[in-house]
Each structure stands twice: as structure tokens, then as C-alpha cells.
Amino acid sequence: MLKEERHDFILNEVKVRNRVLLTDLAVKLNISEDTVRRDLKYLDEQGKIKKVHGGAISTSYHLYTYKEQEIYAHENKSVIAQKAHALLREGQVILISGGTTNLEFARLFPKNIKATIFTPSLPVAMQLLEHPNVQTIFIGGRLSHEAQIALGGETIQTISQVRADLCFLGTGQLDPVHGLTEFDWEVVQLKKAMILASKKIVSLTISEKINSIQVYKVCDARAIHTLITELNPGDPFLDPFKQLGLEIL
Incomplete structure (x- = not known):
């Protein structure tokens, strides 16, 4: 699977689940946890997710004020x-x-x-x-x-x-x-x-x-x-x- 395809998959999982585990993503994508960790770091730097210990959460899951476009x-x-x-x-x-x-x-x-x-x-x-x-x-x-x-x-x-x-x-x-x-x-x-x-x-x-x-x-x-x-x-x-x-x- 290409890197861009992995990123799309991860983004969709995060959006649907709100929070995902690094280990689960590695199994679903059939790749190493280190590769997932690098993907999460990249997506976090792009502002598309928030990387947390052991996985990632949606940016919409970390709101103090309501923003429809982020839900x-x-x-x-x-x-x-x-x-x-x-x-x-x-x-x-x-x-x-x-x-x-x-x-x-x-x-x-x-x-x-x-x-x-x-x-x-x-x-x-x-x-x-x-x-x-x-x-x-x-x-x-x-x-x-x-x-x-x-x-x-x-x-x-x-x-x-x-x-x-x-x-x-x-x-x-x-x-x-x-x-x-x-x-x-x-x-x-x-x-x-x-x-x-x-x-x-x-x-x-x-x-x-x-x-x-x-x-x-x-x-x-x-x-x-x-x-x-x-x-x-x-x-x-x-x-x-x-x-x-x-x-x-």
C-alpha cells in the first residue's frame, strides 16, 4: 500500500472512531508499528490528527468550542x-x-x-x-x-x-x-x-x-x-x- 493510501486509511479510521490505537492500525494495514508511528507523526504535523500516547485522536475530539467543519x-x-x-x-x-x-x-x-x-x-x-x-x-x-x-x-x-x-x-x-x-x-x-x-x-x-x-x-x-x-x-x-x-x- 502506498504511503498516501495509508494516510487516507488512517485519517478515515480516526474520523470514524474519534480515537485509534497504533497497534490496531498496524494490524489492519499489515505494516510495522514503527511505520504507523511515523505516519501518525506526519499527519499530526500536518494538523490532520492529534498524535497521543499509543495512537491518535481526531482534531474534532479535542474541542472546547464547537466547529461544525471539524466534526x-x-x-x-x-x-x-x-x-x-x-x-x-x-x-x-x-x-x-x-x-x-x-x-x-x-x-x-x-x-x-x-x-x-x-x-x-x-x-x-x-x-x-x-x-x-x-x-x-x-x-x-x-x-x-x-x-x-x-x-x-x-x-x-x-x-x-x-x-x-x-x-x-x-x-x-x-x-x-x-x-x-x-x-x-x-x-x-x-x-x-x-x-x-x-x-x-x-x-x-x-x-x-x-x-x-x-x-x-x-x-x-x-x-x-x-x-x-x-x-x-x-x-x-x-x-x-x-x-x-x-x-x-
Whole structure:
């Protein structure tokens, strides 16, 4: 594979996943980790990604202010956010994890709905501050430099005291057989805590993340009550999740 082709592949993976591992890229590209490391360094120097320890993250994943042009598949994520609004009711207590789809959901949160929203995501919390009818509670803890979310025991302890009506869970990899998976062990523990603290789990994801798996399991696909993608709910691509009993929006 030519260098330019490798770079295109890496850029697409970073855009879709938001965060990628050097080791995974080496396997998928069938090249050495040293070659991937050099590619990531080059792409970082070009300002196309942000190189971090063990891999890379999307530039859109490292935002303090919202920039539509830097959000991958922004139009699809807006469609997902609008669909998710159908689940909202006055006075709900809501948990929202991180990720750019949840960031779009927070940005477009309906102005006329009052809600209390807990989130460990700093970018999501900042977007919610633009909505005066939302009581925003940032769940503190040790902040991840890459994902800008709070992690660790203090964060999980706070979440355990919440009883949320809905949890909008950011999705890294989702598969009907292997469920929701991640490659960051601390993120797995955070999401497990959010699931335990919520009555209903909603997965917001672009369809490109479906049928992919990682090393650590968050939950079975059946643990998700509602799956929202940009696709039409009747799309055959989503049939395996329908067969598991998930509501599809």
C-alpha cells in the first residue's frame, strides 16, 4: 500500500472512531508499528490528527468550542441528535457520556424542555450551558487529556448516586454478537457505571461504527434499549439488532 493510501486509511479510521490505537492500525494495514508511528507523526504535523500516547485522536475530539467543519459526518450526527430528541420528556434526569455525536445532541438540545443532565464530558457540559432550561451537573474527577472526560474512582462514585431516566451512551464499537466494546479500560468502567445508574440506555452512533469490536466489553447489545443511527429504522442493515429486541430509531 502506498504511503498516501495509508494516510487516507488512517485519517478515515480516526474520523470514524474519534480515537485509534497504533497497534490496531498496524494490524489492519499489515505494516510495522514503527511505520504507523511515523505516519501518525506526519499527519499530526500536518494538523490532520492529534498524535497521543499509543495512537491518535481526531482534531474534532479535542474541542472546547464547537466547529461544525471539524466534526466528521456532521450531517449524519445531526440527524441522530434530532431523532434522539423524541425520547425527551419534561423534568427528566439524564446522563450523557462523551463523543462528538453526543456533543451534537447537546448542542441541539430543545430549548423548551427542562431537564437535569449529568455528564463527565467537559465539551458536552459546555454545550449544555448554552441551554438555560437545562440544569447541567458536571461529574468531576481526573480529566482525560485525549477524550476530555472525567475518569477514575471519584467519577464512578458520583455516578453511582444518580438514578437517571435516560442514558445517552457514546458508542465506540458496536456489534450484535459482541455488544458494546472499547479499548480503554477506564472508559469501560465509566460506561458500566452509567449503565447501572440508568433506567434506559440509548446508543447514539453513526452506522460506520456498527459491526466493529474492541478488546474490552462494556455490555451486551441486549442491554441497550434504543439504538439510533442516521439510517432509516427499516434498513436491513439494522435487522440483527431488531432481532435482539432493541428499539430502532
